[in-house]
Amino acid sequence: MPLKLFLISSLVICVLSPFSAFGQKPDAYININEPSLRKIPLATPYFKAITGDATENRLSTESSDFMAKTLSFTGYFKIINREAFLENPRSKGIIAPNINFRNWTTIGAELLITGGVYYNAGVVEMELRLFDTFTGKLLIGKRYKSHADDQRRMILKFCNEVILKLTGQPGIFGSRIAFVSTVSGKKEIFVCEFDGHAPRQITRDKNIALSPAWSSDGRWLAYTSYARGKPDIYIKNLKQRRGAVISKRGTNATPAWMPGRFELAASLTFSGDPEIYLLTGNGKIIKKLTNKWGIDISPSWSPDGKKIAFVSNRSGSPQIYIKDIATGRTERLTYEGRYNTTPSWSPRGDYIAYTGSQNGVFDIYVIGVDGSLALQLTQDAGQNEAPTWSPDGSLIAFSSTREGPSRIYVMTASGTDQRRLLTLPGEQTNPKWSQRIGSN
């Protein structure tokens, strides 16, 4: 019991302050090979096929594999190799009275998920249970029923429950990631699910499209496109055929939706100088947010919508600044290095991730909003750019050339578990993570 409490509380602590482990050494670089938090050993045996027919067996294998992969994606868990199992719930049982929890604690599992799959005439029923193996206590028990092609959504629903139970906040499994990908050499906007699943091409301008940005409700995408021959901002409803274009003289770039509002910040150069403006979702200027000669670009909102972080070269090199919208006060955030760009404000509000450069090498960094604790999260792995936070603030997606062509990667907020999100032809850049959206 105390062990379980420790487990859960350590998870919660990690979620609330991912950098606590580095609190004593603000200058320390993260060793990406050394996980900053202990992963919880989790056993995810194959689900039991209730009647044992072939479809059920296939569904059960696919679903349990997918669940393990999904939970592993969070970086919170160590999925125990099934070869090590002493007990097979596929043949034995999936409910507490039929489980010998000692068989699971012996192999180091602290959590166990069992499942049962029943298939009949195109309809799937799934029973999923999360157990604490030390107490044998059922933490979550859920039953889902839907069409057979909905197995992915059923598993994601359950995974969200698991994360909610263990961390106190919902999972990110309904979120999506927008990014730029080249198609026949032209840059287009794409959208995929949080794990890189089902990438979908959004623009077909056959030109240059850049910097996608999600509205809080996930219904709108704003992005820069040269569809009319020059950089304009397109505001597009993803479901309906409506939207607007910001097509002022010069460069219209880097839109960022204000949290919870149908308004966005963007950098426009029609005055002859790049300044950041606040605009309505229909593209009308509400007010000017920056007013300083030189480049002002790449705004990112604080989660409360009261401040923006942005890039300015007013000091002579690109650095990150924070502006309080109400007071008008602007403060410089970054001082290390001569090239700090693309700020991304964390959903918890306490950190800003950005692209920084040393000796011509670009890497992902995070820094406290008070300027404390600047940490380098990527190292010796190609050029790394454009960080974006998962909606719970536990993960960061970014682009990297570590394997040659630029691709989208994901890591935990402390820089561990760096992996490629998806593989597509061409090159992928500019990822932007949505808020939690969908039925989850």
Next chain:
Amino acid sequence: MKKKLWIAAALLLILPGMLLTVSCQSRTQVQQPTEPAEPGPTTDVTTPTTPEEPMEPSEPMIDTEDINERERMAMRNRFMNEDVYFEFDSSSLMPAAQRMLRMKADWLANNPDDTVIIEGHCDERGTNEYNLALGDRRAESCKAFLVNLGIASSRITTISYGEERPVDRDSNEEAWAKNRRAHFVIE
């Protein structure tokens, strides 16, 4: 009676014809107003159009005009082919850039009917968002310099391509230096 038949026959022939013309007319009438109603991106479009040259006479005459025209085209091509270069993360005009821009100003002064697009470009280093703004600044620096030399600002449009249109795709100093440029296109 015969007359009536004639008229009926004539009507049979003419009426469909009239209907056809009416329907054609009405179609064109319906179509006309829709074209201007469409959002006109035309003024913003900057895709390089083929230069408007005077039509060559079908049998070119052999005289000095031909040579002048060739000379004019050579100068024009030179204007378009010679780029203005910049240092890394800078939109400042170095002495060489200023010399180049003075030549561009001369050409623009001698060709008062031409308008020009200045494209701002960057090398691949850094984030493409910042480079979009940097390319904008580079094009604007060139424009401001030309305007100071007396070229009407209405003749100059700027566009930034950031790091999106390199002339050299290599990743080395030589390629980067070539890519940090302002490129001139005659409209």
